[in-house]
Amino acid sequence: MQKFFSNKKLIILMILIIVTFGLLAITVNIRDKKNTPPLVQQVGNDVVSVVGGVFAYPTNAVKNATSEFSDLYNTYSENKRLKARIGELAQNQAKLEVVQDENKKLKQELNLNSTLTDYSTINASVLSRSPSSWQSYLTINRGQTSGIKKNMPVMSGKGLIGRIVEVDKISSKVELISTDNELNDKFAAEISASNNNNITGVVSRYDSSTGDLVMENVNSTKDIKKGQSVITSGLGGLTPRGLYIGKVYGIKKDNYGMTNSVYITPAAELRNFTVVTVIKSSVKGEN
């Protein structure tokens, strides 16, 4: 009898191990390969996120209030600085309108329906962040029904913050660019140099010790200067061209001295926002 029981325990342990690895392997595969998780999981996540909204809205209100308070603190000096730029801005705005109009007409002339720079936006508010160190996901309250698809880029007010990794019916998950993950967080980027030839590369890594994004596979580092702005190049499928990523901070050689990596200070302050914008490219890429 004793032997029988110990066998039973052994069998339970074995089944447990098989189930664990089976479940993990299946869900990781689904996440990486399929566009949406299974329906049961989608519905489950949606229900949880709808209820979560009840808790999230007051929290976001508090968060907004505190950031407003710190904004108020800096108002005077900021106001002085901003007044100086208002005149410039109005002029730029007028110029932009004219140029956009001209651009539209020229596109019509050329029969171009959409180019890499065309996109529409979907606004969503953040419900929570995963309490996990390796899955830095934000849950947002828009999903398939709002037209969100996997791998779409996500911006906060100032710049790029990540991309969609999981889409449910009315909620989805955003993976932040600060994730220390080799598989997913790659953005085709370019640095607009002064003399019209753009430097392209891939933002592929996040340096957590400095808080910088790292751009690799850069074609030439000759014209790169500190402070130049980095934008997405639109060469990677679902990401349109012209989303602001950040400013060049410096260039470092890798450990072997073979390739150059450009370090970028991200524009989006990945902290004080409660609303994000999902970018929907008008050009249909693969995927």
Add this chain to the structure above:
Amino acid sequence: MNIKTRKIVGQVLFILIAFYLDGLMKWAFLNNMNHGVVAILPQFMLMVIVLLTMRIDNRRQLIIYGIAFGLVYDSYYYGIIGLYTVLLPLLMIGIDHFKFLLVKNNMGYELSIYFLSLTFLQSGIYLLERLLQQTNTNVLDFITYTLGPTLLWNIVVLFILYIPLANISEWLVKYRRDSK
């Protein structure tokens, strides 16, 4: 609804609130994305689960709680199923199995059991994620930047919140059999 069902509903709600608090706390206060060296992970749900497990005697109920909430946690926060879903019930059975050794629930015991369970859970998650190549953090970085700060933060929070949390879980579990 009889008293037993009402208590169970209360327990589920209690765990659910703690579940949402995990994500909101991380989002609203511990959101260190720009200088993301130290990762503090709030684990309120585990606190509540440990406190309830110390008081509930029905093992079947514990296993159901563990699997159900583990599944929801994995699906909603991690996007991979099989981390909390497996580790949480295991942990609860473990606590249930050894809790007869403790003469009486007091703060010291419960803090140290929470400490052990948090270590077990986080290390388990790290090992599984490492095996499935979801992370490439090495062990020393994990201990210094994730496990250490997480343990410290959560133990301090449990120390502060112990009395209300313990009273609520006591009230949610204990009832006289003759009362309706």
